[in-house]
Amino acid sequence: MGNPTGFKTINRAVPSDRDPLLRILDWNEFHEHMPEEELRSQGARCMDCGVPFCHTGDVMNRMAAGCPLHNLIPEWNDLVYRGKWKEALDRLHKTNNFPEFTGRVCPAPCEGSCVLGITSPPVTIKNIEVSIADRGWEEGWVKPDPPEARTGKTVAVVGSGPAGLAAAQQLNSVGHKVTVYERDDRVGGLLTYGIPNMKLDKKLVARRVEQMKAEGVEFVVNCAIGKDISADELKKDFDAVVLCTGATKPNDFFARTPGRDAKGIHFAMDFLRPNTQKVLGGNPPDYISAEGKKVLVIGGGDTGTDCIGTSLRQECESVVTFEIVATPPQERPANNPWPQWPMVYRTDYGHEEAAAKMDYDNDPRFSFKQNHHDPREYEIQTLEFLKDDAGNLSGVRACRVDWSKPQPGGAPFTVVENSEFTIECDLALLALGFGGPEPTPAEQLGVEFDARGNFQAEFGKYVTNVPGVFASGDCRRGQSLVVWAIAEGREAARECDRFLMGSTRLP
Incomplete structure (x- = not known):
C-alpha cells in the first residue's frame, strides 16, 4: 500500500x-x-x-x-x-x-x-x-526467451487459440519441441477470427506469434487435424498431444422454427470470421455483407455485441437485437452477492454505437421497441422467420414473454397475450453460443466425451483416457472466457511436462 x-x-x-x-x-x-x-x-x-x-x-x-x-x-x-x-x-x-x-x-x-x-x-x-x-x-522489454536446452521430447498442440498458444509457449519454455497445428490460414484461433479487429488489433496477435517463433515454436497453418493429417498419425509422430480446438460447434435453438431455411440467416461466427479475413486484406468467398441490410441479431453476450459493431461498420440500414432473457438489474440482486460476478445491466461498445447511429426513439422501424437506450430488446421470443417468394428472409414474427410468470411444469416464462408483432429483416445473425467442440480429432484418437459433448479430461489434470493426449480450454470446459483458456493451456502444459519428464517445474 x-x-x-x-x-x-x-x-x-x-x-x-x-x-x-x-x-x-x-x-x-x-x-x-x-x-x-x-x-x-x-x-x-x-x-x-x-x-x-x-x-x-x-x-x-x-x-x-x-x-x-x-x-x-x-x-x-x-x-x-x-x-x-x-x-x-x-x-x-x-x-x-x-x-x-x-x-x-x-x-x-x-x-x-x-x-x-x-x-x-x-x-x-x-x-x-x-x-x-x-x-x-x-519499451522493448518483451523479447524472445528461448530455452537454454532441449529435452528431445516432441509435443503437438492442436489449435492456436488462447489455450493452444499458452500451452505451446509453456511447453517450449522447458525445452520440448512444440508444433502447433491450425486449420485456418492465420494463427490465433478465436483471437484472430472470433474477435473483431476493433476489440483486438490482429497486429498484436501476430506480434506474439513472431515472438513464439523466435523462441522455437513451429506453426503449421491450413492444416485440419482429422482431415489433412489424421489424429492417429499425429499421435505416432509426437510424444504427446494437447487438444486445444475450442468449442466451435454453434447452437441452433431455431432448428425447428418455421422459416429457418430462409436465405439470409447465418450463425454469428459465419458472419464475423470472413469479415475479419477481409479486413486483413483477404477476399473470402463466404463473405457476408450487412451493407444496406435490416439486421436482426438474436442472442446477446460478447458475440452478439460484435455482430452489432461489425454490421454498423459495414453500413447496415438498421440493427436490433432480440434477447429472450429478462432485462438484468441495474445493481446486484440479493441472490448475486459479492464476490460473485455481478449479473447487472451493462452497455458495451456495440450498444453505444447503435444508440448513437440509430434513432430508436422516433424511427417508425423501431416502434415495437420498449428499450430505447440501445439495440437490445429483452423478453422477446422469435416465433417465425418470414420469406419472400424467392426464399429470402424478409422479416421475423415475434412476441413478448414474462419471466415473472413461469408455467407450472413447463416453460420458465409465459407468453404475454396480444403481444405478437412483426419486423422487417433481411439479415438475421444467430449469436446463441456454442454446443461444444467439433468431434473429429478426439474421435480418431479414441478420446472419451463428457455428458455435454466436451473432451473428457479432469480439471487440474487435463489428461484424457488416452495416455499422452491432453485437453484444455473450451474443448474441455465448454464455451468460456479467454482468461480461462489461457489458464487451462498453462496448466495442461504443466501436466504434459510431468507426463514427459516424470516431474515438472512449470507453475
Whole structure:
C-alpha cells in the first residue's frame, strides 16, 4: 500500500473511448490510452485489502469469481503506482502469457471480486493490466526467451487459440519441441477470427506469434487435424498431444422454427470470421455483407455485441437485437452477492454505437421497441422467420414473454397475450453460443466425451483416457472466457511436462 489514502481520495477512472459515430467508420481499436500519471493514481486505489479476492479464480454461480490466472494484481498495481513498470510487467508475465489480450477482451471477473467493490467502485484492474503490457512492448522489454536446452521430447498442440498458444509457449519454455497445428490460414484461433479487429488489433496477435517463433515454436497453418493429417498419425509422430480446438460447434435453438431455411440467416461466427479475413486484406468467398441490410441479431453476450459493431461498420440500414432473457438489474440482486460476478445491466461498445447511429426513439422501424437506450430488446421470443417468394428472409414474427410468470411444469416464462408483432429483416445473425467442440480429432484418437459433448479430461489434470493426449480450454470446459483458456493451456502444459519428464517445474 503505497498511498495511505488511496481510494478514499481517488475516484475510479477509466480511459475514454473514441466517439461512436467516428469509430464505426474504421476497424481500429476504440479505446483511448490513459496518461501515466492517471494510471499511477488508479494503481494507488488498490490498498492492502488483506485477502485479495481479485485473484482467487474460483467459480461461483457458474461464473468466474476472481482471476482464473491468479494474477498477482495487488503487487503490480503497487508497482505501477511507484512507477516501476518493468517490474510490474515481470510480475504480470509470471501468471499470464498474453496480458495484452486479456486486458482488452476479458470481462474482468477480477474487478467483480475486488474487495473495494463491496462498498465502492472497484479498482480499474483491467486497464492497468493492458497498460503494463502495452508499455512493455513500447519499451522493448518483451523479447524472445528461448530455452537454454532441449529435452528431445516432441509435443503437438492442436489449435492456436488462447489455450493452444499458452500451452505451446509453456511447453517450449522447458525445452520440448512444440508444433502447433491450425486449420485456418492465420494463427490465433478465436483471437484472430472470433474477435473483431476493433476489440483486438490482429497486429498484436501476430506480434506474439513472431515472438513464439523466435523462441522455437513451429506453426503449421491450413492444416485440419482429422482431415489433412489424421489424429492417429499425429499421435505416432509426437510424444504427446494437447487438444486445444475450442468449442466451435454453434447452437441452433431455431432448428425447428418455421422459416429457418430462409436465405439470409447465418450463425454469428459465419458472419464475423470472413469479415475479419477481409479486413486483413483477404477476399473470402463466404463473405457476408450487412451493407444496406435490416439486421436482426438474436442472442446477446460478447458475440452478439460484435455482430452489432461489425454490421454498423459495414453500413447496415438498421440493427436490433432480440434477447429472450429478462432485462438484468441495474445493481446486484440479493441472490448475486459479492464476490460473485455481478449479473447487472451493462452497455458495451456495440450498444453505444447503435444508440448513437440509430434513432430508436422516433424511427417508425423501431416502434415495437420498449428499450430505447440501445439495440437490445429483452423478453422477446422469435416465433417465425418470414420469406419472400424467392426464399429470402424478409422479416421475423415475434412476441413478448414474462419471466415473472413461469408455467407450472413447463416453460420458465409465459407468453404475454396480444403481444405478437412483426419486423422487417433481411439479415438475421444467430449469436446463441456454442454446443461444444467439433468431434473429429478426439474421435480418431479414441478420446472419451463428457455428458455435454466436451473432451473428457479432469480439471487440474487435463489428461484424457488416452495416455499422452491432453485437453484444455473450451474443448474441455465448454464455451468460456479467454482468461480461462489461457489458464487451462498453462496448466495442461504443466501436466504434459510431468507426463514427459516424470516431474515438472512449470507453475
